[in-house]
Amino acid sequence: MAGDDLKISRARFGRLLRKLRAQMGLTQQELSASSTVGQSTISDLELGKKGTQRDYVVLLDSALTAHGVLISAWDASFSEGGTSAYFREVAESEQTAIEIREYSLGLVPGLLQIEEYARGISMLARPRAEPESIDKIVAARRHRQELLDRAYPPAMTVLLDESVLLRRFHDPGIMDAQIQHLVKQSKRPRLRIQIVPLNTEGHAGLGGAFKIMEVPDTGAFVYVESQETGFVLKQPEVVASYERTFAELRSAALPVPESRAKMEEIRGDIR
Incomplete structure (x- = not known):
């Protein structure tokens, strides 16, 4: 470091x-x-x-x-290992966050990834990486997910673009298991998962995925990530802009029960 x-x-x-x-x-x-x-x-x-x-x-x-x-x-x-330097502030903040709002356009968010999915996308992103390096990434992701099992985890709202669920791996069982996991997680009392349909007009989220976090004594900030790096944005006007985008996306998303049904429908098409 x-x-x-x-x-x-x-x-x-x-x-x-x-x-x-x-x-x-x-x-x-x-x-x-x-x-x-x-x-x-x-x-x-x-x-x-x-x-x-x-x-x-x-x-x-x-x-x-x-x-x-x-x-x-x-x-x-x-x-050592597992968490990129540019992501450390976000990983730390997750542990004390009051609320996490996330919109995903390409991948299932890390806090909701099963091990096989996390390993698969890590290997695709780092085809030359040593197996031990991939193991550290997967272990770090699994460790982050432990916060969901606390007695009072942060309130989470996750908006998934439908295209995220349509990705396929060489082993179709990976996505099948991942969607099954999302359905199960969607039943947690403080976690909402909603699907933004492919046919949404005037899509407010095509600019890319982002995460809004509310942390005590710090306030809200936004995290955006590209393939090689990520950025924490704290300017009030920038945070407000992303909050408006998230609100637009949430209004376009399917309600939680319909989102769960959509996930089951997509999962049924895989098998």
């Missing part, structure tokens, strides 16, 4: 640790006593001065009753 990126990640992690400690009403000394992590280490972490070992993060997470939030943020920022 480049020096500037490392400093930024350490600062974000420090803010999260400080916020979680404040929510528990603990001083640094009290957190040190309950976690067995040195107070000087906690202070340096909160100030973004240094990194630490993952084992210490596990102890802090447990002492703060953070339910894995702190661990996930550390993994997203500092673990």
Whole structure:
């Protein structure tokens, strides 16, 4: 990780640790006593001065009753492989997000990908990559998905262009299983999956996929990604523009029950 990126990640992690400690009403000394992590280490972490070992993060997470939030943020920022440098801020923010709104034009969003699908698209995108590299990407994606199993995950609305479901792999069973997974996930109480039909006129989303995230103390930001890189956009007027586009797309999308039926229909055509 480049020096500037490392400093930024350490600062974000420090803010999260400080916020979680404040929510528990603990001083640094009290957190040190309950976690067995040195107070000087906690202070340096909160100030973004240094990194630490993952084992210490596990102890802090447990002492703060953070339910894995702190661990996930550390993994997203500092673990080896699996998460691109330009995506780290997004991966970190997912762990504390209040709401995630995502529109997908080409691929199933990472938080909803099954392992076979994630592996398939990763191999297509990186045909020369070593198997170990692909394994790390898939493992990182699977780790990100753990936030959906929390007692109170972020509220999510996912709009899928119908074309996403019509993609085919050399093994048709991959897409069959992926759609089956989407149908199952669509029944989660805080997750809405809606399909934007192919025949939608005046399509507001043809400019590309994007994700809008609402994060405490940070506000809303937009993430857009190309094949080789991604960008976080925080300018209020830009965020507002993407929010309007998302609202237009949602109004054009099928309601949740009809979206579920559409997914089952497409899945039936595969078999």
